[in-house]
Amino acid sequence: MKSFRRNKRVASKKQFPEGTINLSQSINTFGIGSMLEVQSQKRKQTRTTSAIVSGLDFWRADNLENIPEPDLCRLLNVEELKSPPSGESADYIPAKRFPRWLECSSCHYLGVIGSQFNEEVDGIPSCSSSACNGWGVPTRLISVCYSPNHSEGHSTSDYHIDDFPWVYWAHKNHEKCSSARIRLKSDGKKTGLDGLVLKCDCGAENTLRGALAADALKNIPCRGNSPWLNAQQSCDKKTRALLRGASNVYFPVTASTISIPPNSSRLVQTLQSLKYKEITAMYLNGKFSSGTVAEMLHDKIAFSSFEKRNNC
Structure with a gap:
């Protein structure tokens, strides 16, 4: 972690x-x-x-x-x-x-920690390829599940995020090999994803052109991955690829309220921070006398700090 x-x-x-x-x-x-x-x-x-x-x-x-x-x-x-x-x-x-998938900054092989990369104590993954001094760089694509029909009523917790299926994409037009080892290379002709080619040591290769299309990963089922929870669950939604830094990968769900006295007053907030309900329960159970509770509150609350405000 x-x-x-x-x-x-x-x-x-x-x-x-x-x-x-x-x-x-x-x-x-x-x-x-x-x-x-x-x-x-x-x-x-x-x-x-x-x-x-x-x-x-x-x-x-x-x-x-x-x-x-x-x-x-x-x-x-x-x-x-x-x-x-x-x-x-x-x-x-x-x-x-x-x-989880990383790209080597030097040899451009792709992989995860434990196979293509070794985890260092300072948090920088080093490439395990022979005579390579590169380090792991986060891959630029990820995959998410989505609902083409937004009226289906899914809650925000019903969606998942996962690594892009790099091995699948490299072998999309070829037979998948048993021990895939892939790297990302530029074709030297085009810019962006269209100019990047995934090549496997078995000879299979495929450009990243079209990887961001809505139906590009239609054959890849969602694995229900929630990495922020270390959890997986069943999911029947479709998946698609997105750029890792895209603005539509994450949308916060927020709620707000207006603080109106007395609930927002400093005195009430201080009492709540002292868990006054627990103190009251202790008093009702006979563990404290009213005088002891009053002394406890007086010791913990600097009432003088409220005097100036109350006199305004």
């Missing part, structure tokens, strides 16, 4: 790829399930890779600040809201490498 940081802090001995985003980006542009660029340092050289933000199950919820917004909680049917990590001492927001 890789991770990126909300804010910079002192690096540990084992360095992971890292990126920096602001608080608003962590719930919009780079929310859960989105992809972003992260960087690693090796021999004073910067290497860029791609990661997908992991689901909340992988976050350290004990380090997240509580947001007291009862109205928004009722709207979303949740018990509480948490803020993403912020500040100089912020913890990591977890993420994992995606896409």
Whole structure:
């Protein structure tokens, strides 16, 4: 599992790829399930890779600040809201490498870590080809499932994302070999995807022309892959290829509310942050006297900080 940081802090001995985003980006542009660029340092050289933000199950919820917004909680049917990590001492927001398929910067062979590439302690995958000093670069294509008919009523959680089927595409017009080893080469004549050719060591080859067409992957079933959750589920939707950095790969689903006193007042927010419901329950169970509870609240709440505001 890789991770990126909300804010910079002192690096540990084992360095992971890292990126920096602001608080608003962590719930919009780079929310859960989105992809972003992260960087690693090796021999004073910067290497860029791609990661997908992991689901909340992988976050350290004990380090997240509580947001007291009862109205928004009722709207979303949740018990509480948490803020993403912020500040100089912020913890990591977890993420994992995606896409899994990489292209060597030198020999241009494609593969995954464990076969074509070796994972280094600094997060930079090195090519395992003999006498090759290249490193792994995220491949430019990914695949997603979609519904041609948007009125089918699928929720946003019903869609999936996966690696582009590189081996299938290289052998699309040939018989698939038993041990495919493919690389991406330019034909030297055209630009863009039309000028890129996938070649397998068995002799099969195919240009990337038409790979982004809606029906280009019609023979490839969706595997129901949700890499941000480390999960798979059955899916019968069609798949298509997209550019990794395309704007239509990820759409955040957001909700908002207006904070109106007294729920938005500092006093209420402070009481909620102290879990006053738990204190009340303890009092009702006879564990605290009313005087002890009052003293506890008085010690934990700097009432003097409210005096100036209340006198305005």
